[in-house]
Amino acid sequence: MDNILEKLKEGSIIPFLGLGVFENTKTTEGHSLPHDSDSMILALNNGRAMSDRLMYEYSRAAMSLEQRKGREFIVQMTNHIYTSKTYELPKVYQWLKTIQPKYVIDTNMDDSLLKIYADVEHILITGISRITADYDRFVIYKFDVSAQTYKRIPKEELTLDLPILLKPMGSTQPEMNFIISDADFVDWLTEAMGGYAIPPILKDLRRNKEYLFMGVDFSRDTFRMVANELTLELKGGITLLNKDELTKKEEKFIKTHNLENLKMSVDEFIKEHE
Known part of the structure; x- marks a missing residue:
């Protein structure tokens, strides 16, 4: 084009x-920001992988976390990913x-x-x-x-x-x-x-x-x-x-x-x- x-x-x-x-x-500390579905899931789940079914797409993993820990948890975790460190x-x-x-x-x-x-x-x-x-x-x-x-x-x-x-x-x-x-x-x-x-x-x-x-x-x-x-x-x-x-x-x-x-x-x- x-x-x-x-x-x-x-x-x-x-x-x-x-x-x-x-x-x-x-980030300034050298940590990578999520750049795909897998890395977003790890960020939402404190660095831990989830089951293959949930690892398929981060929206599915986020839904599982929300059901277990509540809506406020997933909102705060998402915010934390982008606001807790400078980049x-x-x-x-x-x-x-x-x-x-x-x-x-x-x-x-x-x-x-x-x-x-x-x-x-x-x-x-x-x-x-x-x-x-x-x-x-x-x-x-x-x-x-x-x-x-x-x-x-x-x-x-x-x-x-x-x-x-x-x-x-x-x-x-x-x-x-x-x-x-x-x-x-x-x-x-x-x-x-x-x-x-x-x-x-x-x-x-x-x-x-x-x-x-x-x-x-x-x-x-x-x-x-x-x-x-x-x-x-x-x-x-x-x-x-x-x-x-x-x-x-x-x-x-x-x-x-x-x-x-x-x-x-x-x-x-x-x-x-x-």
Whole structure:
């Protein structure tokens, strides 16, 4: 794909970030941050592996932990992973800071994306789940640069004048809302399929757009479904899957969504487009 930087700046190609962008990211103490499903499970379970059935996908493991130890435990553990230690921004966020696209989709749950927009006014939309008051599975905030604070706004006040940061799986900031366990994903995806995962204005914005999938694991059923719902009516795009052989499910997703896979790592891609 030609002119990627220009397309990112003008908004015709939208960055879509997954857990894999944390590969090679370490805390100041030298510990690795979760960068795939297995390492997320270990982080949630104090470094201990779980049964093969639960190790299949971190949402399944998180559901087991929630059932045994309670919802508050899994929320606090998720928050602990990203807030208890300091770590350098992964390269992809450093790179995006130089571009500051008008729309970014980030399925990670930390606040790295928020940090790179801390010097400009922007809109933050975080996912929520398992609520009964409304069908919408999102909360909208407007960022005040001078006060460095977020304020909730109703979806009717949302416009496209400011950069929009969509964190559909939640975030540590400004409020702890996480889509982490099976029950969370089932609820979120159910409402997403009904059209309640994003504000209506974004449904128009995403039409006929291309996507740059960075660090997204399409071998896992859950995130293929998440990506499918968030990119409806897409034009196509790029995936970065640096592996010798793709799974059948990965190949099918790439083909049906008119994507091109570049066999390179996220870091290699960034080096080519700095």
